[in-house]
Amino acid sequence: MTNTPHAPSYYAGSANPSPARPALQGEIETDICVIGAGYTGLSTALHLAENGFKVAILEAAKVGWGASGRNGGQIVNSYSRDIDAIEKQTNKRNAELMAHMAFEGGRIIRERIAKYDIQCDLKDGGVFAAFNEKQMGHLRAQKALWEKHGHTQLEMLDHAGIRKVVKTERYVGGMLDMSGGHIHPLNLALGEAAAFESLGGVIYEQSPATRIERGASPVVHTEQGRVRCKFIVVAGNAYLGNLLPELAAKAMPCGTQVLTTEPLDPELAAELLPQDYCVEDCNYLLDYYRLTSDKRMIYGGGVVYGARDPEDIERIIRPKMLKTFPMLKDVKVDYTWTGNFLLTLSRLPQVGRIGDNIYYSQGCSGHGVTYTHVAGRVLAEALRGQAERFDAFASLPHFPFPGGRLFRVPFTALGAFYYDLRDKLNI
Secondary structure (H helix, E strand, O other): OOOOOOOOOHHHHOOOOOOOOOOOOEEEEOOEEEEOOOHHHHHHHHHHHHOOOOEEEEOOOOOOOOHHHOOOOEEOOOOOOOHHHHHOOOOHHHHHHHHHHOOOHHHHHHHHHHHHOOOOOOEEEEEEEEOOHHHHHHHHHHHHHHHHOOOOOEEEEOHHHHHOOOOOOOOOEEEEEEEEEEOOHHHHHHHHHHHHHHOOOEEEOOOOOOEEEOOOOOEEEOOOEEEEOOEEEEOOHHHOOOOOHHHHOOOEEEEEEEEEEOOOOHHHHHHHOOOOOEEEEOOOOOEEEEEOOOOOEEEEEEEEEOOOOOOOHHHHHHHHHHHHOHHHOOOOEEEEEEEEEEEOOOOOOEEEEEOOOEEEEEOOOOOHHHHHHHHHHHHHHHHOOOOHHHHHHHOOOOOOOOOOOOOHHHHHHHHHHHHHHHHHHOO
16 A cells, blocks of 8 residues: 655655545545645645535645645746746637736735635745846846736846845846745645645545546546546646546656755844845746745755656755855755656646546646646636636647657757756857
8 A cells, every 4th residue: 555755855844743644445425536635636625615515635645745845935926938928829818817817826825824824934025036137138028017917016126136135146136026925835735735624625645546437427546445526626747647648748747956954043044035035046947945934045946857856966956055155065954855846848837627527737837836726726616617717728728748758858858958058158
């Protein structure tokens, strides 16, 4: 029988207490079966439970085991490709709906934290840091685009301005988004799971879905049980495997690496990030970092296409951190880990329905903390018969990778090499 613990991350080491949840044994019946207890699954299930649906979640490992409990913990608005890219791929009405939803995820997260008293170290404020004037131009254009769609909590930072929020000489400027911020991501997932259970929802851990029996009354099979239901929501993202082959062909798991230092001297922590904002840079293969509630530096970056686990994460990430903060050269690293996100060719999420009763959302492409919370609300709306926003997402084309699954890793790595080279050469 499966028994998969959380990855050995700082988040798992500092997680709030959480009850032991049984594996599914035998047969149950429910209105809706959700596959995956990450943010997409939890958000969907919680919205549905709030509206009176009977919902069961099947989780292959533990709540928040995947990207939802391992990510950088940053609340970042919009999608991995911005609103202007979406406007080129769908009609005006759908683009308007998606533009409005681009800033909804952070609000949902804050609503959940407040309503259910979730203790997850919420801090407001996120910074996009630019290495050169070309990137500053992109940020100015992004600010104008977001403000056009009603998002106004933005401030451009010149060189002196960004030095006040980040103690490094690497950046020429940046943009501050006060509706951004950061959280302890695993504790957010655990809090959302507890909220769902408080409304009568049931979560089965260590219960990977092994097969879906399609039809008018679908059945989801696990190693020791099965769920009969009216609808299925597939929310496995990078850890779905080949459960639904038609989804696996259109996205690729990718790994990102993170380290966490020992607790810093409080004066040093305050010097590095005086306002306690989170930061991500503007490179294609970007770095991201922030302080934890106990003043550790969390620093992440790098992408491994095909989701292979590197042997020495510290060797990959520590030089990046020291390039930004040379004053951390003698600081000990307490945790390193890797986790997978799901990349699509368009870098836009894939939302849709298979047949009449299998709904899915996947492919956050590294931008999932806020998007998944929107997706959960949208999927729940569709299951309640309000499909306008769901249809807007579903209108986006779902491109397969050229050459199929065999060539998607080298193809994507080649593209990333090209954009990384452009970042380095400032072209």
